[in-house]
Amino acid sequence: MRSEQDMTDIDEDALAEAYKKGLELEKSGDLDGAEAEYRKALALDPSDPGGVSIRLAAMGREAAPERMPEAYVATLFDQHADVFDDILVDQLGYCVPILLREKVRELGLGPFDRLLDLGCGTGLTGISFSDCTNHMTGVDLSEQIVEVAYDREVYEDLYVGEAVSFLEEFEEEDGSTPLWDFIAATDVFPYLGAIEPMVTAAAARLEPRGFFAFSTETLPEDVLSGRDYMVGRKQRFAQSESYLRRVLGAEGFAILSLDPITVRLEDGEPVPGHMIIARKLS
Template sequence: MSEFDEEALAEVYNRGLELEKAGDLKAAAEAYCQALELDPEDHCGASIRLAAMGAVATPERMPDAYVATLFDQHADVFEAILVDQLEYCVPLLLREQLRTHAPGLYPAVLDLGCGTGLTGEALADISDTITGVDLSERIIEIAFDREVYEDLYVGEAVAFLEEFENEDGSRPTYDLIAATDVMPYLGRLEPAIAAAAARLNPDGVLGFSTETLPDDAMAGQPYIVGPKRRFAHAEGYVREVLAANGFAILAMDPITVRLEDGEPVPGHLVLARRA
């Protein structure tokens, strides 16, 4: 991790927030650019704010440092906020979707972006072993206490899919890969979907959620950083990437991912089988 002046970063970033709130987007963008100069790894997510404002091109993914910092900071209250305030229930929706479209026992499950373990808990009764991966070390500690995971790792989702090996050098494969609330932090889906396909056993299943926006907001783009500073994906883009990587779509259901500022956040819950 690169070293940076935390006080200077906080000052310039908070100035950007105040300017953005006041509607002075040009000055806010200048402040966020200064924040990136101070901290190129972007622990504050200045690049994502710039993209949401339309000041820079849409990045392919969120900075790892930003995602890890975001969830480390909110780990202790993460679940209470997500479930109680935002009415997040995607793990349970995925469990029901599997029951409908791909019932059965899944011997080996990988829970990408496992968070505090909500998805692992939802899938426990249809799994023999579940492996969890998350960028936030503090979140992983909380997931451990849930006692539903065989193994837990701190790591970035796509890098884990592409690189992880067992101690003997073998590459584990899975019957089900779940990625609830992961794609809104990734942006470009090709690397994740391709890597998931390579980790799935024959006829293995991939289940994941996305967020989306109306067609006029997407403006023909496959993915953009939305006003809530997460990636929104066009339905057609998701379908194209899955097909290009040999997946047959079992279900692609419109869902409300969560509430935000009292308003429903639309998205899709996708279930696809490796052909």
């Protein structure tokens, strides 16, 4: 996130103009011109609130970063907070929280004492798990989104913060380090490239034999071309199944289920992904 001091040093008009020109040139098919304008925007504001580094990667003009810029994700969700559910559920057909709840029921898991909802958004996962959890904590990078979730009165505790940083740094007021027996991260991994920091941090915050559940997006193997992850043409990260299995195994998780799902619709077409539920072995 940018501080007020940082923002005073940025030519916002020039930044907006470069970003607008980049979008127009990309849409017209002039990728060279778009790249030049996007690089101007990135030079003007390296915090990258417009996500031009992601667009460059999607165009094949830059290697995929390890994650989306925090400034970009926060800006994106803050701008759409009031209509978030309408876009996600009604327009894009997003139902991952419901699919996750059904899978948990199918596996006979729960009830859970303490559930942590990373990237909680407006509370869709919280609503889906309200019948099988004693205490729920929600975390999201967007302050505006968290305000919407607060109004739903689903979570006992809500925090504004980046998911991995929260896992690594959060302490209770008395200085104790809380653990959870179920950590959910629905629609978080499409904003991450490298998943090792997230999986490592989640393992450290789970009770022994606790569960880590998350959704991903993926691409055909011939598109991934052996890569662990990449930015797709819709500016979201996709991870390979082999990468997911490798990292989870390395961090001491046993995979209970790894199922192909349709994450959402994009231009009317289904977006493939995976739903994963893993258990910490010790």
